[in-house]
Amino acid sequence: MFTEERLNEILNILNTYGKVKVKDLSKKFNVTEDCIRKDLKQLEHAGKLKRTYGGAIQIRESSQLYDISEREKIDISTKSIIAKKALELIQDRETIFLDLSTINILIAKSILTTQKRITVVTNMLEIANILAKAANNITVVVASGVLNKSLNGFIGSSTNDFIKKYKFDKSFIGSCGIDAFDKSITTFEIEDGITKATIIQSSKKTFLVMENKKFFVDGNYKFAMIDDINAIITDEKPNQPIIDVLESNEIELI
Template sequence: MFAEERLDEIIKILNSEGKLKVKDLSIKFNVTEDCIRKDLKTLENQSLLKRTYGGAVQVRESAEDIDVLIRKDADITTKTIIAQKAFNLINHRETIFLDISTTNIILAKLLASSNKQITIVTNMLDIVNVLSKPNNIRVICTGGILNRNLDGFTGAPTIEIISKYKFDKSFIGSCGIDVFDESITTFDIDDGITKRAILESSKKSYVVMEDSKFHMDGNYKFACLSDIDCIITEKAPKEEVESILSDFNIEVF
């Protein structure tokens, strides 16, 4: 096998498995470990991977911590597709939680214009405003400590209220999911521990997020793949991502 062919194969393995080990590649390609290290250095110089001790991992983007007032006007078409899918999963008489998420604002608008008789608990002010007039929806706001950047409530007082409920379904926002290390992330610590409390109080949990977030990370891990039931995104994820989610019995909509 020529060196260029080996490099191509290494990238295919990385895309499939999410990480590489020098020892395993050395055995697979029947070359020395030094040869593999040189290959990984070449690929790192091309920004195709990131070397680690004993191997390499995929290059992932860091999601930007942008104020919610700016984010809610971005990617409207994509978020509307996700929100519509979430809307179709909500049944009459259910009690649901809408987490701090710009996609959930759109979902709230869809619910407000529907005839579904439901109870919505939320910690996001924008969602409360959207739902302030419709008679078909009973609205409960958690209250707590206001996080102005997120336009919602997080932290201990909010968590205390959330812990009193058992939601039929919850719809959770996220900055990113890394299926290869099984992490679900956000930026703000208080937001993260609040999301964790929502998951623990939910019979069924859905993460609502754009497909691009399978390749992004926040800096606070609030859950693992085993903690959620479903992911709602605008399109089917890559085959290797979907395969890992299937191993965790996570439904993808």
């Protein structure tokens, strides 16, 4: 096998499993470990991976921070698939939480069509405004506090204190990204992350709502680990190594 072919195959393995080990690659390609280390060094210089002790990991994309008004216009059809799945999980007489998320905006719109009797608690202004048009079967509660204009919702200590008084049957939480291999779930704003963590702690069952592409990007602030949630609702299944990690942590993939 030529060097270029080996380098491409190393990247294929890395993209599938998220990490590689020098010892395993040495055996696979029947070359010395020093040869593999040189390969990894070359790929790192090309910006293709990040070397670690004994191997290498993917360089993950950093998610971009946009205002809610801009994010609402992106991936509408994909987010609608997720919203439809979420609505099917909500049962009559449940109390649910919808946090700051463009997918949750679509869930709120879908709730307008249901006859189920639901109490919806939210810290997002747009969700509250949407559900203000709902029939009497929907009770709306707003977790107010300090308004974050870019997120169009309430975050901070007073919001968190309000949330702590509840025990939600189900919560639906948005995220900027999830790294299945280091098990972290991220967002951008620290205060938003603390509020998300508070919602999780106050929920009997937590669903992460996110597009499949977010398995490969990260935000700046880790607000939870994957074993803090119960399930992930997404538009399509990720690759098998990610599925294996989720199953090993008893995370349902919907």
